[in-house]
Amino acid sequence: MDINVDVKDSKINGCDAAGRANLRIDIQALSAEDIRRNVKNAGVVGAGGAGFPTHVKLSAQAEIVVVNGAECEPLLKTDQQLAAKYAEEVVQGLQLELKATGAKMGIIALKEKYSAAIAALRPYLTETVQLKILPDIYPAGDEVFTIWFTTGRRVPPGGIPLDIGVVVNNLQTLLNIARANKGFPVTTRTFTVTGAVNRPLTVTVPIGTSLQEVLALAGGGRGDDLAYILGGPMMGNLVADFTTPVTKTTGGLIALPQDHPLIQRKQMPLESVLKIARTVCEQCSFCTELCPRHMIGHELAPHRLIRAVNYKAMGDLATLSTALICSECGVCEVYACPVGISPMRVNRALKSELRSQGVKYQGELGREDPMAQYRLIPSSRLMDRLNLRMWYKEAPLAAEPYEPVEVTLKLQQHIGAPALPVVQVGETVHLGQVVGEIPEGALGARVHASLAGVVLKVTPQSITIGKGGAAT
Ligand code: SF4
Ligand code: SF4
Structure with a gap:
């Protein structure tokens, strides 16, 4: 049963979010191929950031589907609110994905503090659709980490979740899968606008709306001397051009004072990062001990990469190529290093150099750190370390989608x-x-x-x- 989403009388015309949410899907009547085709026709991509085309992911055969609703970036409050408001559609999306991939188990990963989302989802849980409560740590939402927490399985370094029989999708992607099978293509994006703005909120706007309009919806910035991060505070990038349009993967918009340490750090040129690394790294290895990828047995050891960059003679290709498996989570930079070095920025630079030379990482999965559970970083401690507590505010889901001109x-x-x-x-x-x-x-x-x-x-x-x- 193919749903053609490109028709003039598509259900998208004259159907609001509540009406759409109430539309039923006859999952039994859809074949795996129908589901993939509907998802492809609707332009669904991974909403968690990477934007991988979802119909391709649904072509794989998997054992477990994990729905990533952990949203571990401080200040962002999108997925928990979507799960609370559209719980049934989230589960519909998951059931469709189970059917498309042949997986026998679906796990929705949320944090305990997302109580409204958990309460809304509970009535829809079954033997094959389960909820897993993750600890409130960073980076619980990194897909490799989410899989480890939800299934105990470890993705090999340089590998993908499917290597261990798992498919992961962000919660908003699941909503888009459900909507695609009701005849609605991806035309809106929901994300949090917060920090130093007058009215923090979580907006739903048509894709292509300018950031300028999005910021106006949040009442504009509080003060003149502000800088803005597109995405989350840890992994997002600075944005200055407010004509930039919202895309299917826009993760958040955060305003902070120009002199906030997070902004200063993101603005630091690479030359300065390398200079600091050369002059003050004391090889304490805290960055490696707290590196989430290192914890689960990936070969990545940021202190060794800093040493290899500082003393070229110690930088063989096998060591340098471990930079390719860095997730850029930022733990080493903002939390672990006691002297303000950014191994993450060094890794990012190394990655780009290695990729331009066509170097690929080749390594094995090693031993899991037996102390891992004691090294996990509580979100509240991270928030204090980042000096973000004062910007941690409610950001309620706006009732209606915005209509730009x-x-x-x-x-x-x-x-x-x-x-x-x-x-x-x-x-x-x-x-x-x-x-x-x-x-x-x-x-x-x-x-x-x-x-x-x-x-x-x-x-x-x-x-x-x-x-x-x-x-x-
Ligand atoms: S934590 Fe900082 S000082 Fe210690 S090894 Fe890593 S980069 Fe060097
Ligand atoms: S950013 Fe740092 S802590 Fe995170 S994966 Fe890379 S090396 Fe490890």
């Missing part, structure tokens, strides 16, 4: 080839219409109009649509 849809919001524009300037498009198609035979994801209107601009990178044809 113009959207700019990036044609690459995913891993793989950019989508190809299939509309022209001046063309009228309806909400949910395909405007970017997957190139023949390529890995990619479709892009859909997130606004009904007229196409104002088409480039190989993006498509701009104005509501009712009005340029702003």
Whole structure:
């Protein structure tokens, strides 16, 4: 049963979020192939950050599906609120994924403090759809760590979850899988806007809305001397261009004072990072002891990488290539190192150099650290270390999706080839219409109009649509 999401009378027209949530899916009537096709047609990609096309993930055969709702980045409050509000749809998405992958067990991973989400999900639990409560630590939401906590299985270094029979999807991806099978393509994104803003909240906006408008929804920044992080405080990047459009993977928008240590650290040039590493690293190895990947038996040892970079003679390729398995979680940088070095930034630079030379990591899974449970970092302690406590606020889910007058849809919001524009300037498009198609035979994801209107601009990178044809 194929649901064509690119039709003019698509259910997307005239159906609000509550109406959509109440629509039933006859999962029995759908084959695994139907589910994959609907997900592909709807342009679903991994919402957790990487943007891997979900229909490809659903083509794999797995034993366990893990739904990652841990959301361990401090300040972000998206997944817990979505789970509380759309619990039934989350479970529908999981059941569809179980059917598509042939997996026999689905596990939804949440933290204990997400009590509203847990209460909302409980009525839908079955023998094959279970809830796993993770400790409130960072980085519980890193997929390798989430799998370890939920299943006890360890992803090999440089490997993928499927190597150990597991498929992981972010909670918002599950909602999009359910919605794809009800006839709704991915046209909106939900994320938290918080920090030094006047009205912290969790918004749902059409993909392609500018960050400027998103910030206005949160009442604007509190003060003039602010810097902004796109994503979470640990793994997000600074953003200065507020015409930047929201994509399918936008994870959060956080305002902080320019002189906040987190901002200062993110602004530090690589040369300074390397200089500090050269002059003050005392090889205490705290960075390695607290490295989450090291804990579960990956060969990564950041103190050795710092030594290898500082003393080139000690940097053989086998050691240097371990940088490729760094998740860039930032624990070594913001929590472990007592003298302010950033092994994470050094690893990132090494990664880019090694990748440009085509170097691949080759190594084995080692022994799990028997002290791992004593080395886990409580989220509250991390928040204090990051000096973020004063910015930890409620960020309630906004009741209605925002309607902009113009959207700019990036044609690459995913891993793989950019989508190809299939509309022209001046063309009228309806909400949910395909405007970017997957190139023949390529890995990619479709892009859909997130606004009904007229196409104002088409480039190989993006498509701009104005509501009712009005340029702003
Ligand atoms: S924690 Fe800092 S000082 Fe210690 S080994 Fe790592 S980078 Fe060097
Ligand atoms: S960022 Fe640091 S702590 Fe995190 S995985 Fe990489 S080396 Fe380990």
